[in-house]
Amino acid sequence: DQQVKQNSPSLSVQEGRISILNCDYTNSMFDYFLWYKKYPAEGPTFLISISSIKDKNEDGRFTVFLNKSAKHLSLHIVPSQPGDSAVYFCAASEGGSEKLVFGKGTKLTVNP
Amino acid sequence: EPEVTQTPSHQVTQMGQEVILRCVPISNHLYFYWYRQILGQKVEFLVSFYNNEISEKSEIFDDQFSVERPDGSNFTLKIRSTKLEDSAMYFCASTPVGRRTDTQYFGPGTRLTVL
Numbered sequence: 161d162q163q164v165k166q167n168s169p170s171l172s173v174q175e176g177r178i179s180i181l182n183c184d185y186t187n188s189m190f191d192y193f194l195w196y197k198k199y200p201a202e203g204p205t206f207l208i209s210i211s212s213i214k215d216k217n218e219d220g221r222f223t224v225f226l227n228k229s230a231k232h233l234s235l236h237i238v239p240s241q242p243g244d245s246a247v248y249f250c251a252a253s254e255g256g257s258e259k260l261v262f263g264k265g266t267k268l269t270v271n272p
Numbered sequence: 273e274p275e276v277t278q279t280p281s282h283q284v285t286q287m288g289q290e291v292i293l294r295c296v297p298i299s300n301h302l303y304f305y306w307y308r309q310i311l312g313q314k315v316e317f318l319v320s321f322y323n324n325e326i327s328e329k330s331e332i333f334d335d336q337f338s339v340e341r342p343d344g345s346n347f348t349l350k351i352r353s354t355k356l357e358d359s360a361m362y363f364c365a366s367t368p369v370g371r372r373t374d375t376q377y378f379g380p381g382t383r384l385t386v387l
Contacts, residue, residue: 164314192373203276203363203378204315211373249315258303258328259317260376 163187164252166263173270179237181266183250186231190252194260195224195235198247207248208235240270274298276379278364284385285354293349293382295364304347305365305376306339308332315363321347354386 165184173179181195191212196204210217210224210233217224223236237244250263277296285291297304306318319329321339338350347366351358361381367374 201380203380206375258320262315264314
């Protein structure tokens with residue numbers, strides 16, 4: 161049951177450059193999407209979210225883009241910093257349900 | 273900043289034994305959740321809880337699992353007879369009101385190892 165897919169298990173980027181993390185989903189009922197960041201030995205930490213009525217949401221260095229027709233979202237981090245090195249999870253939810261459906265995560269490494 | 277706490281950080285148990293995982297949600301939060309992550313796999317929803325009742329559960333959350341809010345601060349997950357496949361990281365989460373768009377705040381997790 162892979163309703164939320166993150167096809168890149170890892171990504172390596174130079175400090176100061178853009179990090180782009182991708183996520184695809186198959187459930188057309190999903191209408192709310194989130195990105196969480198996770199450091200080792202910690203729980204997931206909320207980063208940014210987007211509702212399906214929007215195609216872009218920005219918060220500081222983080223921007224999430226949503227392409228509903230392609231069932232695709234992406235997280236852009238500009239500029240990337242070494243402290244951004246973590247596992248990034250894409251998650252989604254649908255109306256009438258409280259649960260978050262997560263992808264498997266992408267491990268981002270930002271090299272100094 | 274308030275945070276969700278979980279104890280223990282690591283629990284080792286024998287197959288067939290009962291375990292109780294404990295969580296202290298953020299104090300003014302009303303909705304509580306348990307998720308788990310088997311090593312190398314995705315984070316999976318188990319159950320949500322509001323007003324002393326389960327509000328939603330997944331197919332994973334079978335009769336071996338139960339949740340309870342025994343007092344005003346703790347939220348527990350009990351596994352009655354553990355199986356090898358229950359070995360996972362278990363995360364507790366909470367939200368202030370429970371609107372679907374509310375941020376779910378996660379605890380650091382309990383690593384459960386079933387031998």
